[in-house]
Amino acid sequence: MTISIPITLGQDAMSEPLRLACFGFSKKGREMLSMALQGPANNIAMLCEGQTAEAAIFNMDGPNAKKIFIDEMRLHPRRPAIVMSIQDPGLRNAFYLPKPVRINDMIRAINHCREIRASALPPGGRHDLSEEKRPATSTAENPATAPCEEQEGKTLFEGYANRHLVREKKNLSHEEIHYYNPRDSIQGILMHAMEECLQRQATLQLDLMSGSDTWQSIIFLHEARTAYYSMSDTRLAQLCTTPLCLIRHSLRKCKDRESRFAASGWDIQGRYHSFEAFSLKIALWTSDGRVPAGTDLSRPVMLTRWPNLTRLPAIPHAMPISALLIDQPRPLPLVAKVLGLTQKQVFTFYCAALSLGLIDLHGKPAPTDSALSGRKPHRHHTLFGSILKHLRGAHS
């Protein structure tokens, strides 16, 4: 059967296929979608694993669809999303693609996703896709949010016709604040494993599997307070942003450490991290500039002590932020302001310090903006800058 596509694909659409992650589809539904993208949609997009995807498409009529959607949006707030559903689920942070899906509507939606990806985001900029904190603004229509014109095309999915393709207005401000719950990610599992290891004074092995991937193991040694793993840092970082519902895991006690190592293929190539360094890495990868849910950003934060910066993985901007937060309690947005950093950069440090147990939230009252802006630079400010430059040049 020949399927005509009465719209012209743009230049971008004709180049690389957009990498699309799909959620909430059965195996058959996924195959259908894949075939539609390859055939009628002329390779405008291709299905891929969630971590490498440039956009996501959700079947909102599947089980736990809303939860999966919300979790994914929290993990990838700047990733454009398309939702397919019989009825409009009222999600204002995604393109709504009504069922039965017409191929032209889907192409249009994918092209919108591509446009968002291509749009010039400010450094650290994000699309605000968090449903909970979106201000209650009206969904005033603009050319992008206008209902899709009636077009002839191939119906891909069964269902009722509801031909509105809604694009949510995106807030591109790079000072937006995104929240996450460490316990809702693999960070929670890893923190628990380390706590168990120390509490039980036992060597523990955590086995992890995401999707159809192979099992990966992390061994926690209580005596050395060290975590060993053989997977790449890239893989571990990916696991940190994988929804918990997609990860299977089991934690068990190792009876014979050496035999465990041999059985699992552990060798000298494995990665060895102190619990501190491991916690820090996981926190950095998981937070990605977000702050833990429940953080009161108006509350002054104090650093209880300096992190051991010669032995921990590099934390961006750790030196000036540490110096400022050791000096006196300060709210995080104020730290960003006085140091000329983005809030995201300060939040990243905050999450890292939090994972190390270095944050004290019971600080004194915060200094005012004017008190900080009235500061005088150190009398040797220029000299210090020269020394710093010299040192950085020496070990860069």
Next chain:
Amino acid sequence: MSNYKIIFTGPVGAGKSTAIGSISDIPVVATDEQASDMTRGRKPKTTVAMDYGMMKLGNGKAIHLYGTPGQERFDFMWDILTHGGIGLILLLDNTRADPFQDMRFFVEAFQEFIDHNKIAVGVTQMDIMRTPPLEAYHGELQKLGLNPPLFEVDARQREDVSRLIEALLYSLDPWLGE
């Protein structure tokens, strides 16, 4: 040429001479001699006067690096050494019998200087002796009313010593920028 200094202090064998050598742009001028009975057990030679190194910053500017002698009998020198100092690097040897006692001694000895400037603390030899851990050092320092940068340091590693000095500078001026 500017006459500013960073002073390195700490007990015998903590790595002061080595640390200065790691970051100095000139060969370190050392005044080592055969160690006395007090220090012979820890190393064959010790600094009896001072160590001297220099970081050349360009445009004729330099920062001088002075290491205090490790032996207490030379402590009269310290006031002279600290004149013009912008900050203090205290190196502590984790294999010593009581590194906290060493820490208290040096903090009290340089108290006036620390009150007017800043201190950063490096703990060496932690690869040989893991205890006491850094947390314990933080606790002892807080008893002395201090919360300075405190890092594990290998005095032979230029990057370790550099980071300690960087932290000292940021303590003095958090607005230094990146």
